[in-house]
Amino acid sequence: MYGVMNTISQEWIPGIYSEIWKRSNDRKNKHNSWICCDGPVDAIWIENLNTVLDDNKILTLANAERIPMSDNCKMTFEVENLDNASPATVSRCGIIYVSPPDLGWEPLFDTWCKDRIETKTYVASDESDWIN
Numbered sequence: 001m002y003g004v005m006n007t008i009s010q011e012w013i014p015g016i017y018s019e020i021w022k023r024s025n026d027r028k029n030k031h032n033s034w035i036c037c038d039g040p041v042d043a044i045w046i047e048n049l050n051t052v053l054d055d056n057k058i059l060t061l062a063n064a065e066r067i068p069m070s071d072n073c074k075m076t077f078e079v080e081n082l083d084n085a086s087p088a089t090v091s092r093c094g095i096i097y098v099s100p101p102d103l104g105w106e107p108l109f110d111t112w113c114k115d116r117i118e119t120k121t122y123v124a125s126d127e128s129d130w131i132n
Contacts, residue, residue: 001015001016001017001018001045002015002017002018002045002048002059002061002062003015003018003061003062003063004062005062005063012063017045018059018061018065018067020035021035021059021067022067024070024073025067025068025069025070025072025073026070027070029070029072030072031072032072032073032074033070033072033073033074034073034074034075034076035073035074035075035076036075036076036077036078037075037076037077037078038077038078038079039078039079040079040080040081040084041077041079041081041082041083041084041085041089042084043084043085043086046084046085046086046089047086047089048060049089050088050089050092052069052075053075053089053092053093054092057069077093082095113131113132
């Protein structure tokens with residue numbers, strides 16, 4: 001994920017995450033970048049992000065390369081649980097819990113109907129009723 005040292009040639013082979021990190025945090029990059037990590041939290045790879053998640057905001061690789069996080073880059077993690085995350089990792093993240101009943105298309109649809117009524121961006125006054 002981050003990279004590995006080739007034991008034969010002693011050459012560093014960058015991983016997919018370190019390449020995404022470099023591209024997203026290039027100082028020449030003027031647009032906002034979002035790195036979205038989706039999947040189970042593994043204690044090994046998440047611990048390597050502790051230096052990114054603290055005040056330093058620097059990804060430190062095994063080859064001693066240090067890549068700072070730019071102001072234009074943001075990270076999100078979508079995980080089912082934090083069973084394998086250490087307290088140090090959990091304390092560095094802002095956590096938003098979404099309960100199972102709030103997932104799915106129904107809450108989005110209800111919010112959309114309500115917004116159309118409040119902003120008066122509907123075609124007919126009873127649009128929300130007949131769509132519902």
